Amino acid sequence: MTWDFLLAQFAAQFGLWWVIVPAILLGIIVGILPGFSPQNTLIMLLPLTLAVPVEQAMAFMIALYCANHLAGGIPAILVKIPGSGGAAATTLDGYPMTQKGQAQQALVLCFTASVFGGLITTLATIALLPWLSQIGLYLRSVEMVVVMLFGLTLIAVIAGKDTLKALIGGFFGLLIGVIGTDHIYNTPRATFGFLELYDGVPLVPALIGLFAISEALVMIEEKLIVDQSGRARALAARWADTVEGLRLSLRKWWHIVWTAFVGLLIGITPGAGASIAAFVAYQQSRLWSKTPELYGTGIPEGVIAPESANNGVTSGTLVPTLALGVPGGSTAAVMMIVLQYHGMVMGPRLFATNPEVAYGVFVSMAVAYIFMIFTILPLARYMSRVVLIETTYLAPIIVLVTIVAAFGERQYLFDMALALVFGVIGYIAHKTNYHVTAILIGILLGPLFEQYLVRALRISQGDVTVLFSSTIGNVLWGLLVLSLVLPLWRSYMQRTPLKAEP
Amino acid sequence: MKNPLGADLVIPALALGFAAYFFVSIADLAWEAKANGVMIGGVLVVLIAVQLIRTAVALARGKASLLFNPLWEPREALVKRAGMVAVTVAFIATLGWLGLTLGLLLALFAALWIMGARGKALVVLPIAVAAAAYLLFVALLQSEIPHGPIEKLLS
Numbered sequence: 001m002t003w004d005f006l007l008a009q010f011a012a013q014f015g016l017w018w019v020i021v022p023a024i025l026l027g028i029i030v031g032i033l034p035g036f037s038p039q040n041t042l043i044m045l046l047p048l049t050l051a052v053p054v055e056q057a058m059a060f061m062i063a064l065y066c067a068n069h070l071a072g073g074i075p076a077i078l079v080k081i082p083g084s085g086g087a088a089a090t091t092l093d094g095y096p097m098t099q100k101g102q103a104q105q106a107l108v109l110c111f112t113a114s115v116f117g118g119l120i121t122t123l124a125t126i127a128l129l130p131w132l133s134q135i136g137l138y139l140r141s142v143e144m145v146v147v148m149l150f151g152l153t154l155i156a157v158i159a160g161k162d163t164l165k166a167l168i169g170g171f172f173g174l175l176i177g178v179i180g181t182d183h184i185y186n187t188p189r190a191t192f193g194f195l196e197l198y199d200g201v202p203l204v205p206a207l208i209g210l211f212a213i214s215e216a217l218v219m220i221e222e223k224l225i226v227d228q229s230g231r232a233r234a235l236a237a238r239w240a241d242t243v244e245g246l247r248l249s250l251r252k253w254w255h256i257v258w259t260a261f262v263g264l265l266i267g268i269t270p271g272a273g274a275s276i277a278a279f280v281a282y283q284q285s286r287l288w289s290k291t292p293e294l295y296g297t298g299i300p301e302g303v304i305a306p307e308s309a310n311n312g313v314t315s316g317t318l319v320p321t322l323a324l325g326v327p328g329g330s331t332a333a334v335m336m337i338v339l340q341y342h343g344m345v346m347g348p349r350l351f352a353t354n355p356e357v358a359y360g361v362f363v364s365m366a367v368a369y370i371f372m373i374f375t376i377l378p379l380a381r382y383m384s385r386v387v388l389i390e391t392t393y394l395a396p397i398i399v400l401v402t403i404v405a406a407f408g409e410r411q412y413l414f415d416m417a418l419a420l421v422f423g424v425i426g427y428i429a430h431k432t433n434y435h436v437t438a439i440l441i442g443i444l445l446g447p448l449f450e451q452y453l454v455r456a457l458r459i460s461q462g463d464v465t466v467l468f469s470s471t472i473g474n475v476l477w478g479l480l481v482l483s484l485v486l487p488l489w490r491s492y493m494q495r496t497p498l499k500a501e502p
Numbered sequence: 503m504k505n506p507l508g509a510d511l512v513i514p515a516l517a518l519g520f521a522a523y524f525f526v527s528i529a530d531l532a533w534e535a536k537a538n539g540v541m542i543g544g545v546l547v548v549l550i551a552v553q554l555i556r557t558a559v560a561l562a563r564g565k566a567s568l569l570f571n572p573l574w575e576p577r578e579a580l581v582k583r584a585g586m587v588a589v590t591v592a593f594i595a596t597l598g599w600l601g602l603t604l605g606l607l608l609a610l611f612a613a614l615w616i617m618g619a620r621g622k623a624l625v626v627l628p629i630a631v632a633a634a635a636y637l638l639f640v641a642l643l644q645s646e647i648p649h650g651p652i653e654k655l656l657s
Contacts, residue, residue: 029638044643164553165510171546172517175524178542182535189531189539190524217586220617221579393623396613397631399590400606404635404647411646416594424587425516431572434513450538458534 006126009360013367016059020364020371023063028376030064031071031083033405034208038068039330040408046334054342058361061335063368066314069274070114070372073307077106078386079225079398081212085203086274086310088440089154089282091211093295093302099226100298101233103384108245109252109303111376116249117260117308118315119369124264125315126362129351132268132316133323138472139269141455145467146476147266148449151279153484155438162433169434173442176201180447183454196414203275204409206443209422210429210436212402216395217427225394226387234387242380248300255301256308259285263309267316274310275444281309287483292490315365322350322358335361399423506569507557514550521546585616601650602639607632 013020030041042049042061049057072083077094090110097106125132139147155170156163179190180200191197219225226234249256259281266277285305286295295302321332325346336346344354351358386394406419426436460466468474521543528536560566574580593609600608610628619627639645640653649657 030643033638041643044645164549164556168514168517168546168549168553171542171549172513172520174542175517175521175539175546178524178539182531184534185532187531187535188527189535190520190527192523213590217583220582220586221576392617392619393614393627396586396589396610396617397627399586400593400610400613401631401635403590403593404602404606404639407647408639408645413594413597413648416597420587420590420594425513427583428509428512428516428573432509432513446542453538454534457537462533 005355006359006363009356009363010367012055012356013059013360013364016056016364016367017371019056019059020063020368021375023060024067024368024372024375027064027067028071028074031068032074033408034075034081034083034204034212034402038065039334041068042331042334046338049338050341054339054344054357055360057338057342058335058357059364059368061338062361062364063371065331065335066118066311066365066368067372069118069311069314070111070307070376072310073110073114073303074107074383077110077303078103078383079212079394080215081398081402082207084274085207085444086278086313087306088207088211088275088437088444089278089306090303092282092306092437093298093300096296096298097303098298098384098387099230101226101230102241102298103234103387104237104241104380105245105248105300106298106303107380107383108242108377109249109300110307111373111380112246112249113256113259113304113307114311115369115373116253116256117263118311119366120257121260121264121312122315122362122366122369124261125319126359126366129319129323129359129362132264132319135265135268135319140470141452141459142467142470143473143476144269144452145449145456146473146480147269147280148276148445148452149480150283150476150483151276151441151445152449153480154279154283155441165433166435166438169429169436169438170442173439173444174446174449175442176206176439177443177446178450183451184458194414196410196412196418200447201443202410202415202418203444205406205415205419206422206440208402208406209419209424210426210440213399213419213423214426214430214436216398217423218430219391220395223390223392224387225391231388234384237381237384239381241384242377245380249304252300252304255285255304259305259308260312263312264316266309267313268319269316273317274313276448277309277313278306279441279445281305283483287486292487311369315362318361318365322346322361504567504569505560505565506571507560507566508568508570509572510553511557511568512570512573514553517546518550582617586613589613589616598648599650601653602647603632603636603652604650606635 041064049061069086072087073090073094074083076082076087076090077098080091080095082088082091094106094110097103155166179197181188181198188198224231262281262284263277266280282302282305285301286292289301317332321336339346344350344357403416403419406415429436429439456466468477524539524543528539557566589609589612593605597605607628610631611624614624614627639647
């Protein structure tokens, strides 16, 4: 790969602006709606992508995929409804920023973290592709058990005042996540007799119910979702707020970089996705922060970490797809189908036989991110005005439109009813401080944790010491223990001088 | 005023009921199928027991009651909330006959009315949202959501 080759690739991709810009707009629209994942949208548009040349098809799919990842954060920030699982962690600080009248700044932070996080990791992937493709081989089920535990520790981290309630919520979510057939014998567990639950609890109805519907049922208690000062700030929203958001992003540039690499590393591992990346990045961001107690109150780092990580995942997901022929996620699998339809053979040979396609995919991603920042940044000011809509109108629209969106992922009416059930559970949890995010983390990570744990135990024939049998795994265990002990040690150190005072 | 802890027990009660059902449903399965569930369910039961003890201590000290007030209050929002849930149930139940566009239009009209919306917005919003939903879900994305009289008329 030479510089001339790379420059030619960039020039070719910029020439496809007429494919990339509409794909970005479509990706943003479907990304805002929970239920319309990029893979579903791409499957629906498969006849189109199969009919056009492979370069155009890939540019379209990549731009839509990246825009979709970015857009999930928009409703998460404005109305506490994550557009995708990857944006669920964004609600933790994004929505409190909105309630403080800083919706515009939060949106700009979300856009810049997403775009620059995605762009940096894409460029890193282009430069380090041969080495990155090997990482997936080293992160096996044993190591992934520990990665999942990193995400699960966030249940205790976000607990706030009542750790016990957060743990009950988290473990309730984990148990709900175990619903469905097991990974070895395919025997159904706790499905209440519904065939629709044999594949497990679908994520989208859970996400819609726990966040969108429960939040709508709560928000009707107030006239607006922001308080009086927040309303005044939203009414006075100016371009200067967008600039302030950019300034905040610049000040936190290092935060964007390192959390994006968390996303990239997790994205490279087949099966792990944006959700786990966002939660792990949030947890790590809080862990290394000098002011961890401010997380959850609406701070820039709490928006940057999950957004940067879930866009770092986008390039990572494609590494095993192209380099090994193993799709890193369901969207990557759809892209693989299109590439194979056009006669491309996945695996290391692709880089020798069709380098313009193999590297072109990542160049296309970098170009999509560059287009995206110019497309979406000017919209932040107008999007932030959503908070001025009275809940009399907002709540019914949220409930009914998201209920329709619950149908989108699997096309079952059952999922709409399931979303409503989760909505009622979420409402009760919300009113009694059982942290809905803790429940969702359990539902999200429970099945993945079980999958890796059972796989590891199966390989070792039930011997649990297998979990401590690899060097990388042991290093991860050490980091996990450190991440649990460090906050305790820090709070002890903070308390000690106070005790010493007379 | 005593802390109304009855509402705090709803989630633990649901979780405990579900855990009991889960244990029954996996009783005869191989260890690989139940190891994770037993581990998670076991911890959940212990956590709920601690919560119950905590509530019992607060009740014994006279600092708490078993009222469910947090779930109902504020009372003026209760009718709106219950109405919205009822409209959503009706929407899902009739979607097969009415289809997306007509069903959403009627459900949104009813929900807005319950929420207290009046005037032009009561008519314009449902029409606009239903039209947008038709364009996105039916015309553009060709989702398999049930078709009703409007979709059949426009197809």
